[in-house]
Amino acid sequence: QVQLVESGGGLVQAGGSLRLSCAASGSIFSINAMGWYRQAPGKQRELVAAITSGGSTNYADSVKGRFTISRDNAKNTVYLQMNSLKPEDTAVYYCNAAVLGWGGARIGEYDYWGQGTQVTVSS
Numbered sequence: 001q002v003q004l005v006e007s008g009g010g011l012v013q014a015g016g017s018l019r020l021s022c023a024a025s026g027s028i029f030s031i032n033a034m035g036w037y038r039q040a041p042g043k044q045r046e047l048v049a050a051i052t053s054g055g056s057t058n059y060a061d062s063v064k065g066r067f068t069i070s071r072d073n074a075k076n077t078v079y080l081q082m083n084s085l086k087p088e089d090t091a092v093y094y095c096n097a098a099v100l101g102w103g104g105a106r107i108g109e110y111d112y113w114g115q116g117t118q119v120t121v122s123s
Contacts, residue, residue, distance in 0.1 A: 002026035002112045004095045009117030016121070017083045022095030022114055024076040032098040032109065034071055034078040038091035038119075045094065049080060063089075085121045092116040 008020040024031060035050035049069035050058045057069055068081040078095060095114035103110045 002028060002097070002099050002101060002110070004097055004112050004114035006093070006095050006114040006117040009093060009119045011120045011122065012085055014085060014087055014121055014123050016085050017081070018085065018119060020080040020082070020093055020095075020117060020119075022078045022097075024097050024099065024112070027101040028076060029100045029107070031073070031076055032100065034098075035096045036069065036078070036080045037094045037096055038089075039094070039116075040088075040091040043091075048093070051078065082119070085119075087121045087123045089119060090121050091119060093119050 002024055003026050004022055004024050006020060006022045008018060010018060012018055033050055033052050036048040037045050038048050039045040048060050048063055049067055051069045051071050066084045071078045094116045097112050098109055099112055100109050
């Protein structure tokens, strides 16, 4: 089993910055893609940013130029640096990881989610 633990959310004024962290632990052989998603009240969960094990990144258009995703493979940790925050960035942010490891009696790639961390941007 794998656990993803997020930290770094909070309340910030518009124009401010926050840095989210997500550390994976447990039965891990390797981690392929890692990413951050968010879900605002009454809206569907959406991809914010993703990063491959090789460092290739992908961003939602709404955060390009403001957010930066990075990872430390040695620590099985992914980060999201959020700058120039806007009220519309307010949401619960979830970490996601595609992990190669044991799933019951089988080795395979399994998808895991963190518990979510609240980000609130005041105007």
